Amino acid sequence: MIRDISGFSNPLVKRLRSLREKKHRKREGLFLAEGLRILIEARDVSVLPDILVISDDARPHPLAEELIEETLAAGGDVIRTGVEILSKITAKDNPQAVVGVYRDCPTALSAVDRHSAPIWFVAQAMRDPGNLGTLMRIGDAVGAGGVILIDDCVDPFSVETVRASMGALFTQAIVPTDWTKFLGWLREGQGQLVGTSLNASVDYQEPHYTAPTFLLIGNEARGLPPEYEEACDVRVKIPMLGRADSLNASVAAAVMAYEVVNQSKARGSQGE
Known part of the structure; x- marks a missing residue:
């Protein structure tokens, strides 16, 4: 199920925004990846996001639709929100329409x-x-x-x-x-x-x-x-x-x- 978020004060928005800082990434073991190309590259090696955030501005690209279906099937969350909130999460004036939250993957x-x-x-x-x-x-x-x-x-x-x-x-x-x-x-x-x-x-x-x-x-x-x-x-x-x-x-x-x-x-x- 896709959830819609429209409020800047939503706790999830604050949490995702915090992942731009190393201390929060390290604490949660999560990181952000922006853009459909990078997320599809991850999907193609069987890595799906824990949380997928998509823009509500337009119908998703066919590959984004596939990514949505696969993320939901794998038990991940899909969030639909506006460009303004995507901009807040990514700290970019012109954010990508798709952002993924992934588990970090260091190897010993x-x-x-x-x-x-x-x-x-x-x-x-x-x-x-x-x-x-x-x-x-x-x-x-x-x-x-x-x-x-x-x-x-x-x-x-x-x-x-x-x-x-x-x-x-x-x-x-x-x-x-x-x-x-x-x-x-x-x-x-x-x-x-x-x-x-x-x-x-x-x-x-x-x-x-x-x-x-x-x-x-x-x-x-x-x-x-x-x-x-x-x-x-x-x-x-x-x-x-x-x-x-x-x-x-x-x-x-x-x-x-x-x-x-x-x-x-x-x-x-x-x-x-």
Whole structure:
């Protein structure tokens, strides 16, 4: 059954609005995702919202109608409300017509199967939600297993990160941990730790990357701490031919990931 809400003072409206803040997301274990495309991406990997909020301004898109039916069938709530209230929930003047409320989905490091994917990203103190969301999207594109978050990373379930991921949040394992635990876990099994560094002398296309490859991406402003660089099995640099001395963190991650993928394809075509 679809419920209609028209009052700004409704407790549910206040609750959903509060999910824009990390402390409330953490307390409730819930996060917001905005826009039909992202919600359909989630649906396509069998993730449905606990609460689906839809605009009452017009007849829903056919895909939104499917999402409504599936959410109700799964026991979720569907709320119909006005654009003004959607704007209050999302803090946007022109809100999306569909908003989903989902259970957060962090994965414990101990539950990660390193051999389930050839590439994993390891984000160290990444602070920009756009970069982290883009990193998830790149991970989905290259068949990565997920993103391991170490040190003080931006919240992977913030509205901004979720939006930047374009739904890839729902296909990638999100693994929060710390450097010491990660490194101990990594050394208990197979895994090549690869870092990019301005101090490296090896071109990124020279090494032989082996699966599973863990691509260590440093903080946007500071890069990797020296001790993290020292722990890498391979340290490489991406050549910069202009005046800039480095690439954006997520762009560098994409360059590295596709080099790993291309090497794997080349070895496969050669029968290795």
